[in-house]
Amino acid sequence: MAKHDIGFAAVARLAGVSNATVxxxxxxxxxxxxxxxxxxxxxIEELDFVPNRAAATLRQGTNRLIGLVIxxxxxxxxxxxxxxxxxxxxxxxxxxxxxxxxxxxxxxLRHFEMLAxxxxxxxxxxxxxxxxxxxxQLRRVGSRLVxxxxxxxxxxxxxxxxxxxxxxxxxxxHLLATRRHGGDGTPQPSGHVxxxxxxxxxxxxTPGPGIVLVNGDVAIPQCADRREGARNxxxxxxxxxxxxxxVTVDEMTVDAGRIAGRRIAAxxxxxxxxxxxxxxxxxxVIRGLNDGGLAVPDEVSVVGYGDLALAADGRVPLTTVEQxxxxxxxxxxxxxxxxxxxxxxxxxxxxxxxxxxxVVRESAPLPA
Amino acid sequence: MAKHDIGFAAVARLAGVSNATVxxxxxxxxxxxxxxxxxxxxxIEELDFVPNRAAATLRQGTNRLIGLVIxxxxxxxxxxxxxxxxxxxxxxxxxxxxxxxxxxxxxxLRHFEMLAxxxxxxxxxxxxxxxxxxxxQLRRVGSRLVxxxxxxxxxxxxxxxxxxxxxxxxxxxHLLATRRHGGDGTPQPSGHVxxxxxxxxxxxxTPGPGIVLVNGDVAIPQCADRREGARNxxxxxxxxxxxxxxVTVDEMTVDAGRIAGRRIAAxxxxxxxxxxxxxxxxxxVIRGLNDGGLAVPDEVSVVGYGDLALAADGRVPLTTVEQxxxxxxxxxxxxxxxxxxxxxxxxxxxxxxxxxxxVVRESAPLPA
DNA sequence: GTGAAAGCGCTAACAT
DNA sequence: ATGTTAGCGCTTTCAC
Numbered sequence: 232m233a234k235h236d237i238g239f240a241a242v243a244r245l246a247g248v249s250n251a252t253v254x255x256x257x258x259x260x261x262x263x264x265x266x267x268x269x270x271x272x273x274x275i276e277e278l279d280f281v282p283n284r285a286a287a288t289l290r291q292g293t294n295r296l297i298g299l300v301i302x303x304x305x306x307x308x309x310x311x312x313x314x315x316x317x318x319x320x321x322x323x324x325x326x327x328x329x330x331x332x333x334x335x336x337x338x339x340l341r342h343f344e345m346l347a348x349x350x351x352x353x354x355x356x357x358x359x360x361x362x363x364x365x366x367x368q369l370r371r372v373g374s375r376l377v378x379x380x381x382x383x384x385x386x387x388x389x390x391x392x393x394x395x396x397x398x399x400x401x402x403x404x405h406l407l408a409t410r411r412h413g414g415d416g417t418p419q420p421s422g423h424v425x426x427x428x429x430x431x432x433x434x435x436x437t438p439g440p441g442i443v444l445v446n447g448d449v450a451i452p453q454c455a456d457r458r459e460g461a462r463n464x465x466x467x468x469x470x471x472x473x474x475x476x477x478v479t480v481d482e483m484t485v486d487a488g489r490i491a492g493r494r495i496a497a498x499x500x501x502x503x504x505x506x507x508x509x510x511x512x513x514x515x516v517i518r519g520l521n522d523g524g525l526a527v528p529d530e531v532s533v534v535g536y537g538d539l540a541l542a543a544d545g546r547v548p549l550t551t552v553e554q555x556x557x558x559x560x561x562x563x564x565x566x567x568x569x570x571x572x573x574x575x576x577x578x579x580x581x582x583x584x585x586x587x588x589x590v591v592r593e594s595a596p597l598p599a
Numbered sequence: 600m601a602k603h604d605i606g607f608a609a610v611a612r613l614a615g616v617s618n619a620t621v622x623x624x625x626x627x628x629x630x631x632x633x634x635x636x637x638x639x640x641x642x643i644e645e646l647d648f649v650p651n652r653a654a655a656t657l658r659q660g661t662n663r664l665i666g667l668v669i670x671x672x673x674x675x676x677x678x679x680x681x682x683x684x685x686x687x688x689x690x691x692x693x694x695x696x697x698x699x700x701x702x703x704x705x706x707x708l709r710h711f712e713m714l715a716x717x718x719x720x721x722x723x724x725x726x727x728x729x730x731x732x733x734x735x736q737l738r739r740v741g742s743r744l745v746x747x748x749x750x751x752x753x754x755x756x757x758x759x760x761x762x763x764x765x766x767x768x769x770x771x772x773h774l775l776a777t778r779r780h781g782g783d784g785t786p787q788p789s790g791h792v793x794x795x796x797x798x799x800x801x802x803x804x805t806p807g808p809g810i811v812l813v814n815g816d817v818a819i820p821q822c823a824d825r826r827e828g829a830r831n832x833x834x835x836x837x838x839x840x841x842x843x844x845x846v847t848v849d850e851m852t853v854d855a856g857r858i859a860g861r862r863i864a865a866x867x868x869x870x871x872x873x874x875x876x877x878x879x880x881x882x883x884v885i886r887g888l889n890d891g892g893l894a895v896p897d898e899v900s901v902v903g904y905g906d907l908a909l910a911a912d913g914r915v916p917l918t919t920v921e922q923x924x925x926x927x928x929x930x931x932x933x934x935x936x937x938x939x940x941x942x943x944x945x946x947x948x949x950x951x952x953x954x955x956x957x958v959v960r961e962s963a964p965l966p967a
Numbered sequence: 968g969t970g971a972a973a974g975c976g977c978t979a980a981c982a983t
Numbered sequence: 984a985t986g987t988t989a990g991c992g993c994t995t996t997c998a999c
Contacts, residue, residue, distance in 0.1 A: 288653035546914030
């Protein structure tokens with residue numbers, strides 16, 4: 232255990248300089264004469280001196296500490312963000328305070344209070360609930376916030392989000408472009424089809440392209456956005472978005488997916504593709520489809536969302552929408568640091584949107 | 600943004616008390632007269648006062664901050680530990696500084712320096728390398744250490760580990776107890792067998808119980824321990840541990856497992872069970888066995904290690920050895936806090952060992 | 968039960 | 984380029 236009981240004074244004495252020069256050597260080495268600097272550094276080494284950040288924080292009123300406030304660190308989505316955050320923070324000499332709120336608003340608030348007590352420079356938050364009043368409440372405790380995986384309402388603050396609408400569109404566009412069967416089982420050419428057919432006529436004649444969306448509650452913004460993207464893909468292909476068949480599950484889990492998969496397998500006409508709004512669901516759906524006698528991808532393609540580890544390593548590697556989670560974390564740090572650097576008044580709130588992309592694997596392959 | 604520019608002085612003035620009483624109200628409320636306490640609390644509320652921990656840290660020389668130093672937060676093993684750590688820390692009013700070292704010893708050391716500058720109360724470390732000199736080096740920067748997933752060499756410090764020898768034994772004992780075929784394909788009774796047969800005779804007559812260990816480099820302590828446990832299970836069953844067949848892989852990944860699985864499937868006599876020292880490997884082995892025409896679990900049982908999410912949700916849910924990762928994290932926090940509380944001299948180093956347990960799923964089921 | 972006062976180690980404004 | 988100095992806000996004796 233090093234002795235922390237020595238301060239600048241001792242170092243200054245040994246180096247034959249003043250307090251201030253020690254401080255400058257550490258914080259603004261370029262303004263110190265090289266020879267002096269050497270002597271100070273030598274003294275620091277000699278004494279095993281470790282500067283006391285608490286004193287600096289007290290003096291400056293702010294700490295090189297960033298709060299990372301997330302609901303669950305064991306969830307791979309958040310732990311991937313955490314990785315990006317820790318990397319970027321370390322590069323800038325910031326420490327990350329890991330605050331896990333476990334879906335408990337009170338705990339989340341207590342974490343904010345601790346961050347405020349530590350005089351944290353700011354906080355990166357994947358908020359439980361992002362309504363304006365809640366955010367205002369969090370802001371009151373004093374840290375600057377950057378919202379993650381959420382868009383800050385209208386210039387109320389900074390945020391980084393992933394474009395889930397686009398993600399949904401990518402997924403369903405892929406299903407539309409690669410399907411090998413029509414909704415009724417008859418082969419059709421892949422690519423965009425069924426242009427200029429009057430809606431009513433088309434509806435009556437066919438049940439659409441045979442794509443099913445398996446989604447969670449659309450009250451969840453991510454679910455709503457991915458659904459919107461799915462519908463956009465239909466529109467872009469000249470199809471009627473109402474022909475997108477939808478199955479809603481209560482929980483976005485493997486088990487719920489399996490049950491949904493069985494239901495889907497039992498439907499006529501047989502679907503050509505299923506888009507699940509997360510990977511757990513997709514894994515379950517594949518099993519459920521198999522239970523119902525449908526082979527993936529031979530008879531039905533399945534696309535997931537999120538690109539979790541389990542997506543790649545399952546029995547049928549999953550085609551899925553990869554979200555740039557690391558980058559989300561890195562960008563959040565950069566936004567926060569930029570905000571800190573900016574003139575208080577001059578600062579414009581930033582909201583960045585990152586684009587997901589499709590990772591094609593066996594569960595929904597490219598046409599052979 | 601709350602004003603942090605007010606201190607005890609302002610609160611004290613408003614409440615009509617002294618500085619010290621404000622401090623006492625916050626830190627030792629029981630020694631303050633209820634009426635006074637109320638007034639102070641009201642003043643705090645009124646002023647939106649947020650105490651400054653940096654000042655307290657400066658004064659006390661120590662911060663209610665715990666460093667969590669791990670190689671990778673996106674690795675589910677470590678993120679599960681992190682969850683336990685954050686929970687336990689929050690319960691005790693400590694903040695967790697997340698330090699991810701990405702297998703870079705220099706970065707790891709820099710993290711320790713930052714923790715020392717913050718006057719962290721201590722650090723919980725899953726060390727990259729745990730040789731004595733490295734640990735001494737880390738200790739030099741001043742934080743008290745608790746080693747995680749590693750046993751501290753001989754009273755040099757505290758540690759929490761998981762009993763991997765026992766874990767390996769559980770896995771192989773299960774394979775031995777449930778196997779339905781002999782190594783040569785002839786049915787055998789399950790349970791302990793082949794007692795009192797002279798070694799040489801037995802060797803010549805049979806190639807053992809047909810159990811294969813798929814392991815990483817035994818230079819990794821965890822791999823060595825799990826292997827030792829596997830051999831112990833043989834001994835406990837009255838078998839010759841040298842009859843445990845071993846396959847070593849370079850990387851403990853799904854892909855490496857698959858290749859190993861193919862090799863194993865090609866062997867004669869056909870194995871009855873495979874123990875893989877992690878779950879990724881096990882998933883790959885199942886695929887490799889399938890590639891080679893062997894069905895799991897119908898023809899071969901497979902047991903993994905670690906109980907990752909992907910173990911439960913794969914096509915064939917994996918029987919695996921569950922490690923109490925959350926508890927590992929919680930216990931690490933408790934050991935650290937106990938060490939802090941103890942009299943400097945009076946403190947005896949603690950090393951706790953947690954027991955894993957077997958989770959039986961389809962890949963190696965109980966006998967029907 | 969409460970108050971007065973002395974720092975903890977650092978930064979930054981100012982002086983040289 | 985370097986030195987002097989006044990706090991930052993809190994904890995903690997020691998008196999009362």
